[in-house]
Amino acid sequence: MSFGGPQWPQEPQQQGQQGQQGYGQRPGYGYPQQPGPYGQQQPQHGYGYPPPQDPFAGGQGDGTPDWGALAAASEAGSRRKRRLVVAGGVVATLAVGAVVATAVVATNKKNEEAKNGGPTPTVSATATASPTPAPTFSSVAPPPPPDPKDYITDPKKDRAPLTAEGLFPGKKLTMYGRPYKKGATSSTTNCVSVTQGALGSVLKKNGCQRVVRATYVRDGVAVTVGVAVFPSEKAALAAKKQASGGIAPLAGAGVGNFCHATVCLRRSNSVGRYAYFTQAGFTDGTKVTTEDTSVFRASDDLGTFAFNQIYARGKSQAKAAAPVPPQ
DSSP: OOOSSOOOOOOOOOOOSTTOOOTTOOTTTTSOOOBOGGGOBOOOOSSSSOOOOOTTSOTTSSSOOOHHHHHHHHHHHHHHHHHHHHHHHHHHHHHHHHHHHHHHHHHHHHHHHHHTTSSOOOOOGGGSOOOOOOOOOOSSOOOOOOOHHHHTTOTTTOOSOOOHHHHSOSSEEEETTEEEEEEEEEEESOGGGGEETTHHHHHHHTTOOEEEEEEEEETTEEEEEEEEEOSSHHHHHHHHHHOOSEEOOOOBTTBOOOSSSSOOEEEEEEETTEEEEEEEEETTOOOOOTTOHHHHHHHHHHHHHHHHHHHHHHHHHHHHHSOOOOO
């Protein structure tokens, strides 16, 4: 393989067969022609070289060695040896240069690795740190949270105390920015005694267990709301549909008698095992007409408040019964 330097020297071209011409030479070039005897030229034995002679034969045939020819032959051999030595030195120099170049490249690579922190080590799979185990989850789905309605529908779950102060806390309430002052409250298991008209018989027929009442007043309009408790959702719904007459108005605590011998607004509704009723009218005994929006609005507000309080009762019991999540 060549490294760009000089090649090995070629051997001198040998003579061809007799009768063939050497490379770029003509017969007799380089040496004078000697006339042979009888005026004829001597035949040429080579191209550019003198004819072979016996080195120990005298130039004149007297048996004395031709010392000049011996010296010329020795000099030619020395020149050839010098050419081979020089050529060998060049090749050796090239080989040493290639080794040195390889060493330099390797040294530079090591220096570059040292400067850059060395090659990135390859970490085997067994040498890596164990990853943090992923959290595991149970294949069993957790039970759904308790439904608040279950606790206001099933008497076996609806075990929280039921009082007037629990359903109607505080001294006033505000609905949609409208404040109402609380008047008297009451709670009784004699459901018929707190009704007007046919409502008492409806409550009794459907198994009414208790009625809790409270009265609120605002701008000359008074509303009594009564919440009746039944043994089942079905019974409460039946009482709502069969309702006739109304809940008796509750006066006291700053509120005078109202809705006696006059026309008032009566409404009924239910949720779970609770039915709730409202009776609203003017505190001065004025008859209520369809144009009296203040009375209708007050009835709506207190009916919504009663619904919210019943649902809050179920929600608080459901929350208390919910399982504690694992830490």
